[in-house]
Amino acid sequence: MPKDLRSFLKRLEENAPDEFVRVEREVDPVYELPAVIRRLQADRRDPAVLFEHVKGSRIRAITNVLGSTRLLAEALETTPDKLTQTYIDREDKRHPVQILGQGPVQEVTITGDDINLYDLPIVTNCEKDSGAFISGGVSTVRDPETGIHNSGIYRMMVHDKKTLGMSYEKHTHIGRVHRHAEARGEALECVVWVGHHPATLLGSQSKIPFGEDEYEVMGGLLEEPLAVVKGKTVDILIPAYAEVAIEGRILPGARLPEGPYGEFTWYYGLERSSPIMEVTAITFRADAIYHHLFAAHPEHNLTGRLGRESVLYKRVKQSVPSVQAVRMPMSGICRFTAYVQIKKEFDGEGKLAALAALAADPFVKLAVIVDDDIDIDNDSDVLWAIATRIQPDKATFFVQDSAVSRLDPASYSIWSRWEKDTMNTKWAIDATMPIEAPFEERADVPREIWEKIDLSQYIVPTKR
Numbered sequence: 001m002p003k004d005l006r007s008f009l010k011r012l013e014e015n016a017p018d019e020f021v022r023v024e025r026e027v028d029p030v031y032e033l034p035a036v037i038r039r040l041q042a043d044r045r046d047p048a049v050l051f052e053h054v055k056g057s058r059i060r061a062i063t064n065v066l067g068s069t070r071l072l073a074e075a076l077e078t079t080p081d082k083l084t085q086t087y088i089d090r091e092d093k094r095h096p097v098q099i100l101g102q103g104p105v106q107e108v109t110i111t112g113d114d115i116n117l118y119d120l121p122i123v124t125n126c127e128k129d130s131g132a133f134i135s136g137g138v139s140t141v142r143d144p145e146t147g148i149h150n151s152g153i154y155r156m157m158v159h160d161k162k163t164l165g166m167s168y169e170k171h172t173h174i175g176r177v178h179r180h181a182e183a184r185g186e187a188l189e190c191v192v193w194v195g196h197h198p199a200t201l202l203g204s205q206s207k208i209p210f211g212e213d214e215y216e217v218m219g220g221l222l223e224e225p226l227a228v229v230k231g232k233t234v235d236i237l238i239p240a241y242a243e244v245a246i247e248g249r250i251l252p253g254a255r256l257p258e259g260p261y262g263e264f265t266w267y268y269g270l271e272r273s274s275p276i277m278e279v280t281a282i283t284f285r286a287d288a289i290y291h292h293l294f295a296a297h298p299e300h301n302l303t304g305r306l307g308r309e310s311v312l313y314k315r316v317k318q319s320v321p322s323v324q325a326v327r328m329p330m331s332g333i334c335r336f337t338a339y340v341q342i343k344k345e346f347d348g349e350g351k352l353a354a355l356a357a358l359a360a361d362p363f364v365k366l367a368v369i370v371d372d373d374i375d376i377d378n379d380s381d382v383l384w385a386i387a388t389r390i391q392p393d394k395a396t397f398f399v400q401d402s403a404v405s406r407l408d409p410a411s412y413s414i415w416s417r418w419e420k421d422t423m424n425t426k427w428a429i430d431a432t433m434p435i436e437a438p439f440e441e442r443a444d445v446p447r448e449i450w451e452k453i454d455l456s457q458y459i460v461p462t463k464r
Contacts, residue, residue, distance in 0.1 A: 002227050003197040004241035005062070005289060008075065012048060016074055019047045026053040029061070029132070030124040034294050037064055041297065046071070050289070054121035059244070059284070061121040063136075063292040065198050067299040072306065075198040076221065084325070087221070087306040088313060091206055095219030095226070103229040103240025105193070106283045111233065115279050116161040120244065123292045126262030130271065132158045133261060135300070136293030137192040137246070138204045139166070142236050143177045143211075144186070149237060150174055151204045151214040153303070155269075155295065156192060156277070157258040164192070164277040165258035166250055169405060169422075171362060173210050178250055178275060187249040189234040190277055195243025195291040197222060205307035207361070215239075233280040243288045247281040262296035264304070264333060267409045270420060301334040308361055312338055315360040320353040327376040335363040336408065339376040342369060347435050351397070354428035363405050367428040373442065374431075385431040389439075395430045402426040 001007065012020040027033045033051060040046065046068040051061045066072055069080045078086040110116075122132040134156040142149050150173045157165035168175045181188040203218030215237070219226045228237040234247045255273040263269040293299055305328050313326045320342055327339040338357045344350060350369040357367035368382055371389075375381040390396070404411050404424040413421030433439045444450075 002224060002241050003199070003222050005065075005195050005197055005243060005291065008065075008197050009048070009050070009062075011077075012071075012074060016070065019068070019071055019074065021047045021049050023049060023051045024053070026055055027051050028055045029057070029121050031127075033061065033063070033121075033123050033292065034125045034297075037067075037294050037297060040064075046298065051121075054290075057119060057121040057290075059119075059121050059288045059290050061123070061290045061292050062195070063294055064297075064299050065136075065291060065293075066201065066303045067297070068302070071198070072202075072302055075202060084306060084309045084313070084327070087202065088310045090220045090223065091203075091208075091217055091307075091310055093220045094216035095222075095224065097215050097219065097228045097237060098225040099237065100227050100229050100240050103227065103238075104285045105238060105240055105242040105245050106229060106232065107286045108284050108288075109232055110282045111280065115282055117158050117164070117246075117279065117282070118161055120282070121290050121292070122158055123294075125294055126268070126296055128268055129261050130157060130257075130259055133295070134158070134164065134192060134194065134246075135295050136201070136291040137194040138196075138201065139168075139174060139190055139192050140215075140236060140238070141174055141177050141188055141190050141250075144181065144188075146211060148211055149213050149215055150177060150210075153201065153204055153293075155258075155261055155263075157261070157274075159256055159258075159276065162279045163256075164246070164248070164279065165256055166190075166275045166277050167258060167272065169407075171403070176210065181250075182252040185252050187251050187278075189231075189236055190248055190250050191231055191234060191236045191238050192246040192248075192277075193239055193242040193244065194246070195289050196239055196241060200226065200239065201303055202306055205304045207307050207311035231281075232283060244282070244284040244290055246279055247283070248277040248279040250275050250277045263407050264295055264300045264335065265407055265409055266296045266333065269407050298330060301330060305334040308334065308363070312340075312357060312360045312364070316340055316353055316356040319356040320349055322349065323353065324372050325376060326357075329376075329379060331379050332366065335405070336365045338364045338367045339382055340367060340369045341372055341374060341376045342432065343372045344432050344435060347437075350430035350432040351428075354397075354430055358399060358402070358426045358428060362403050363408075365404060365408070365424060365426050367426075369428070369430045369432055371432050382431070386429055389431050389433050390429060397428055399426040
């Protein structure tokens with residue numbers, strides 16, 4: 001059988017049972033369901049959680065599928081230390097889709113007056129959210145000009161039983177396709193599919209160039225072609241083993257207010273006037289599992305991490321071949337801060353790496369460049385390098401009025417620092433040691449000795 005959400009959960013039960021739990025009692029999708037995840041977060045636990053009974057719906061819900069580095073690694077069937085490189089390698093080994101005549105995602109089909117989004121266990125997360133939002137759904141459109149499918153994850157507010165608010169940034173590929181369709185006065189067909197193998201979600205976050213197909217990247221990450229079927233009411237291919245699919249049309253010129261909404265920044269994204277999608281069909285598996293992604297929570301941040309690290313690594317490597325690794329740390333919510341580790345070959349190379357990193361992704365506000373002896377998975381190690389290896393007036397530089405995400409809480413407009421828009425100052429810290437000038441030597445026990453120490457041979461557990 002092709003890989004899907006169910007095969008992933010089976011893998012967790014077999015390989016990482018502590019990373020998967022079930023909740024049998026009924027939970028309310030308004031606040032209670034995300035409150036369970038928030039409580040786990042406060043207790044520093046991060047398993048995937050399957051809710052067997054959600055009030056008001058006959059469909060089960062799962063959340064926190066990608067809520068930890070271990071879960072990310074299980075999604076790609078690798079280990080945490082090889083995670084980013086595995087993603088980079090598979091992102092470039094793409095598979096064309098496999099078109100099927102039918103698939104489980106269309107076992108139940110609802111059209112016409114029977115369409116009711118409120119029958120799905122769509123969740124309201126945060127106290128000031130303007131309503132229930134689909135947050136773990138992948139929106140797929142087909143560019144009428146090229147025929148290429150484009151996929152990404154965007155927040156979608158439920159306005160009524162047949163209407164979704166669609167929110168995406170100006171620089172996104174779907175934003176470009178919609179603008180062109182709207183300029184022609186045409187509706188843009190769209191499918192929002194929910195629940196699949198988490199590698200497909202990671203593939204939807206790939207930062208491949210416009211005109212390339214994320215479905216093929218998903219195939220690379222799955223290491224098998226993504227099986228798809230034709231939509232019931234739209235001319236779009238839909239993953240055949242998804243759990244739920246919502247088909248519809250993004251209407252030209254139509255806008256409705258949506259938001260505020262607790263976002264990946266862990267702040268509220270403000271109300272905005274956003275496009276709307278008219279739903280034409282809802283299809284799902286007979287025993288569907290709806291994937292809810294809590295936006296103001298680590299799962300949202302981690303879902304986008306690997307795609308951003310991949311493009312960051314590739315673009316920095318074009319300018320600085322000595323790059324060893326990159327990381328988008330959780331301390332920067334996997335968006336706004338980039339750590340770049342290089343094996344420095346000449347003075348000034350750190351600044352080149354910083355410039356490349358800042359330009360690689362509009363979301364990156366801060367790039368920190370470190371030597372290859374610094375562990376970029378350890379914030380404390382990076383901060384130690386900043387504290388001990390830099391002269392701030394020489395190591396730090398700023399790029400004012402750069403394009404960033406408008407969800408950056410500190411962003412501003414060209415007119416005012418206090419008007420929200422898509423600009424901010426980017427900055428970088430070159431925390432690498434000089435090559436040609438002398439510098440202190442790091443003190444440590446010989447690595448070949450301490451790395452081989454087996455503590456069980458030295459420390460006896462304390463008897464209680």
